Amino acid sequence: MQHDSALARAAAALATPALDEADAAVGADEPSQRFRTVWISDIHLGTPGCQAEALLEFLREVECEQLFLVGDIIDGWQLRRSWYWPQAHNDVVQKLLRKARKGCRVIFIPGNHDEFARKYVNHDFGGIEVVQDWIHETADGRTLWITHGDLFDGVIQCAKWLAHVGDTAYEFTLKLNSYLNRLRARMGLPYWSLSKYLKLKVKRAVSFISDFEIAVAREARKRGVHGVVCGHIHHAELRDIDGILYANDGDWVESLTALVEHADGRLEILDWSERHRRPAAKSNATQAPPVAVALAQLK
Numbered sequence: 001m002q003h004d005s006a007l008a009r010a011a012a013a014l015a016t017p018a019l020d021e022a023d024a025a026v027g028a029d030e031p032s033q034r035f036r037t038v039w040i041s042d043i044h045l046g047t048p049g050c051q052a053e054a055l056l057e058f059l060r061e062v063e064c065e066q067l068f069l070v071g072d073i074i075d076g077w078q079l080r081r082s083w084y085w086p087q088a089h090n091d092v093v094q095k096l097l098r099k100a101r102k103g104c105r106v107i108f109i110p111g112n113h114d115e116f117a118r119k120y121v122n123h124d125f126g127g128i129e130v131v132q133d134w135i136h137e138t139a140d141g142r143t144l145w146i147t148h149g150d151l152f153d154g155v156i157q158c159a160k161w162l163a164h165v166g167d168t169a170y171e172f173t174l175k176l177n178s179y180l181n182r183l184r185a186r187m188g189l190p191y192w193s194l195s196k197y198l199k200l201k202v203k204r205a206v207s208f209i210s211d212f213e214i215a216v217a218r219e220a221r222k223r224g225v226h227g228v229v230c231g232h233i234h235h236a237e238l239r240d241i242d243g244i245l246y247a248n249d250g251d252w253v254e255s256l257t258a259l260v261e262h263a264d265g266r267l268e269i270l271d272w273s274e275r276h277r278r279p280a281a282k283s284n285a286t287q288a289p290p291v292a293v294a295l296a297q298l299k
């Protein structure tokens with residue numbers, strides 16, 4: 001008996017470093033990708049739909065000189081209704097502050113869901129600068145106007161209460177979305193977005209997206225810039241609209257996308273949903289300690 005418990009203790013001791021190593025590997029701050037600039041938006045911290053774990057992974061693996069938070073980072077609307085703030089959401093905020101401390105220039109452009117932050121425009125929070133909008137110059141000399149994009153949303157601009165009604169319906173589809181995704185993950189199927197599917201299927205949604213894109217590009221032309229970077233509609237895009245570069249960095253609720261600028265000024269949309277699938281499978285494997293697996297095999 002005594003011998004058995006000593007063996008179990010030894011086995012536990014052996015298992016522990018292995019788990020620590022796995023944790024260290026996951027938590028290691030060794031960026032594997034470097035960019036000149038990164039744009040992310042529509043994170044919606046404070047809502048169950050926010051894919052904070054995937055975003056943390058992205059922030060750990062990606063390093064940049066400038067990081068733009070293009071609005072709807074913290075969902076003030078949703079938090080006012082019910083408080084939802086798990087550890088992973090806190091970790092995202094800590095990670096962003098840490099990036100700012102470590103020399104990355106972090107610029108936050110509030111959106112409609114975090115409009116409370118618009119009161120603090122031209123202030124700085126732990127090194128994160130809050131601005132209304134921004135003109136960014138790429139390495140190859142192009143000027144990009146950066147704005148969240150809600151100003152072009154006629155519904156939000158004209159009737160705030162209507163936008164809140166829409167928000168509730170939206171929250172419902174997001175909840176359904178995260179439930180279906182959990183189910184799919186359990187079945188080993190890839191990430192799939194219901195909202196994205198609905199948005200692309202419904203004709204009116206498609207025309208809403210293109211109306212939005214055209215309106216934003218038109219405003220960018222009026223401002224005399226080469227292009228525009230925005231978020232808001234949760235639909236990543238990088239295309240030319242009548243000679244104006246329209247870039248949308250997508251979101252971290254459904255599509256898990258970011259816009260990046262390479263050292264030479266080249267812009268690209270990163271789709272993290274494909275990458276996120278693999279580490280998720282890996283972390284499932286580390287949940288069962290090797291000793292437990294070995295013991296199960298002996299039975």
Ligand SMILES: [Mn+2]
Nearest residue numbers: 072111112232
């Ligand atoms: Mn928005």
